[in-house]
Amino acid sequence: MKFYLLLTFLLAAPSLLAQETEHTEVWTGPWNSHEFSPDAIHFENPGLPPQSVTGFPNIQVTKSPNAQTECAVAINPLDLANIIIAEIDYDFFASNGVYTSTDAGQTWVRASIQQNSGNSSYGDPWLTFDGNGNAYLCGLLGVGSGNLSLQIHKSTDKGKTWKPDGIIFQTDPSYPDEPVLSSDLVAGSPYYNTLYAAVVGQQTGSFFPGGIKLHYRRAGSQTFSAEKNVSAFQLVQIPHIAVGLNGKVYVSYLGIDDIVNIKGGLYFNKSTDGGDSWSGDKLIAAASYTDTVNGFPRVGFPLASRIGPTPRIVIDTSSSPRRGWMYVCYARPSSADGKSDLDIFLQRSTDDGESWSAPIRVNDDPAGNGKDQLSPALVVNPDGVIAIAYYDRRDDPNNLFVNTYCAISYDGGFTFENHRISDQATNPFIAREQISLSIADYIAITATRSAVYPVWNDGRTNDGDLDTYTAVLPLNKSGVAGVKQGGGNFSLEISPNPVKEKTTISYSSAECAEVDLAIFDALGRKIRTLFSGKSAQGENYFSFSPENLSTGLYYVTLRSGSGVMTKVLSYIK
Numbered sequence: 001m002k003f004y005l006l007l008t009f010l011l012a013a014p015s016l017l018a019q020e021t022e023h024t025e026v027w028t029g030p031w032n033s034h035e036f037s038p039d040a041i042h043f044e045n046p047g048l049p050p051q052s053v054t055g056f057p058n059i060q061v062t063k064s065p066n067a068q069t070e071c072a073v074a075i076n077p078l079d080l081a082n083i084i085i086a087e088i089d090y091d092f093f094a095s096n097g098v099y100t101s102t103d104a105g106q107t108w109v110r111a112s113i114q115q116n117s118g119n120s121s122y123g124d125p126w127l128t129f130d131g132n133g134n135a136y137l138c139g140l141l142g143v144g145s146g147n148l149s150l151q152i153h154k155s156t157d158k159g160k161t162w163k164p165d166g167i168i169f170q171t172d173p174s175y176p177d178e179p180v181l182s183s184d185l186v187a188g189s190p191y192y193n194t195l196y197a198a199v200v201g202q203q204t205g206s207f208f209p210g211g212i213k214l215h216y217r218r219a220g221s222q223t224f225s226a227e228k229n230v231s232a233f234q235l236v237q238i239p240h241i242a243v244g245l246n247g248k249v250y251v252s253y254l255g256i257d258d259i260v261n262i263k264g265g266l267y268f269n270k271s272t273d274g275g276d277s278w279s280g281d282k283l284i285a286a287a288s289y290t291d292t293v294n295g296f297p298r299v300g301f302p303l304a305s306r307i308g309p310t311p312r313i314v315i316d317t318s319s320s321p322r323r324g325w326m327y328v329c330y331a332r333p334s335s336a337d338g339k340s341d342l343d344i345f346l347q348r349s350t351d352d353g354e355s356w357s358a359p360i361r362v363n364d365d366p367a368g369n370g371k372d373q374l375s376p377a378l379v380v381n382p383d384g385v386i387a388i389a390y391y392d393r394r395d396d397p398n399n400l401f402v403n404t405y406c407a408i409s410y411d412g413g414f415t416f417e418n419h420r421i422s423d424q425a426t427n428p429f430i431a432r433e434q435i436s437l438s439i440a441d442y443i444a445i446t447a448t449r450s451a452v453y454p455v456w457n458d459g460r461t462n463d464g465d466l467d468t469y470t471a472v473l474p475l476n477k478s479g480v481a482g483v484k485q486g487g488g489n490f491s492l493e494i495s496p497n498p499v500k501e502k503t504t505i506s507y508s509s510a511e512c513a514e515v516d517l518a519i520f521d522a523l524g525r526k527i528r529t530l531f532s533g534k535s536a537q538g539e540n541y542f543s544f545s546p547e548n549l550s551t552g553l554y555y556v557t558l559r560s561g562s563g564v565m566t567k568v569l570s571y572i573k
Helices: none
Strands: 008-011 068-076 079-089 095-101 120-129 135-142 148-155 161-168 177-183 195-202 209-217 236-243 249-258 263-271 282-290 312-315 326-333 342-349 373-380 386-392 403-409 417-420 444-447 451-458 467-470 473-476 490-495 503-509 513-520 526-535 538-544 552-560 563-571
Touching: 068 444, 068 451, 068 467, 079 120, 079 135, 079 451, 079 467, 095 135, 135 161, 135 177, 148 177, 148 195, 177 236, 195 236, 195 249, 209 236, 209 249, 236 312, 249 312, 263 326, 312 373, 326 373, 326 386, 342 373, 342 386, 373 444, 373 451, 386 444, 386 451, 403 451, 403 473, 490 552, 490 563, 503 513, 503 526, 503 552, 526 538
Parallel strands: 008 326, 068 120, 095 120, 120 177
Antiparallel strands: 008 282, 068 079, 079 095, 120 135, 135 148, 148 161, 177 195, 195 209, 236 249, 249 263, 263 282, 312 326, 326 342, 373 386, 386 403, 403 417, 444 451, 451 467, 451 473, 490 503, 503 538, 513 526, 513 552, 552 563
16 A cells, blocks of 8 residues: 655756755654645546547446556466466455456466454555465554554465465554565575565654565565565665576665755665675666656655655576566656656666666657656566556647556567556546545556566546556567557557457458468467468458357467567457
């Protein structure tokens, strides 16, 4: 739920770091309080911007008149069709809701979560799997007197049912926040199957952050370790865990060393002994902050907008040539005054964090256009492909309505393909009619070799309701499929679509060329080859009957020397 006072992050040159803040309010509640007020801005709905087909059917995970927000996702390493999504669910005040899929994200079933007697969940969900296919969920837990601890739940049946599996960060008084979970799934690691949990702690006797704290539990153990201090920085926000090669563990976060002017940096710490001891705070880039992101909750001094940089760190543990590379992504304002025009940036390290590349702009709309990109989520798939999901306002001339985009890189972040995912936009002001949190604070993403699964919170009905959505982006070596309706010397069509009994798949070729036309399922498995050989010039037609297939989404892929084109085929019995 992250009811801390979230910042908006600016990675900037030193000349941009001397900005003065102009606050007249004084915030007297705890740093990460559950109590805050939306900004006092009256807003008239201007109507939705024009919508367009994305090529990626949007799959609605939650269907409720109440809000769902702050989503997490994990995929089962032993069953890639088993995906789990968690979010704060206001069907039950502010408890965590969990949904599971066993068909690669096409359909979703709500899980049953056994709660501790006398306690209540307050959100901030995070998910991970271990190497045995067990799933773990964490969330903040109310334990009386306004204190919070971190509750761990475990599922041994692919996320269908959950039982309590431990409570940690139980100091008195306690106010941990922004929890994250991760498991060591790297083959050959000396700490394989270790479960790591980290939070922003609090300073003794206050509600201000007291650094990043961590517990771990080794494989086969029933208990968590003693609490470990990760960061020397005390004023910190937004931790994220990444597990790398040889049992190394990394935690990234925002560190604040000038609370008056709200300056600091993006940092990380590293452990080479499975979380027992940690390096000093290592700077990735200097930073300051802004509170001017339109349409998102605000609070008083010293921190303001809840929509922020959301820095994420991942390690490439694939067998690709980039094995061992580190990546961080984040949002930052690009305007000269450091207060607007947020973009998504990526930096990489090829030497275990000793040095970092210059920031690479991920979103591909025109630079300096004043449009905001927000809340990135980052993943690297088993082949080293990078995927970043984020909120994007490029489609609205007024820079208000939010869509979800996904950027894909096949070359270690040197270049990106950007794809719009959501097929309808969200007005964050109207979304806040139901919950002041709006669509903040974070979204999620996961990936397999064959597909990327972004997960986001969506207020497309623009009546105050928020639901969780996902989509499937099939991957191939030439790029993400499903977007191009034509291109080069070819076009590809399916009619009718959706399909009930039979459809015609056609492509037009401007020349004779070697082509391969095939149909794949949602896991990227080829189920039928329609044609493979030298294509005739002009129109080519193929009849397809899916009567032996299960209801769901399939992908028709046309490969030629000029590239790959894919369209989604929807089969309904």
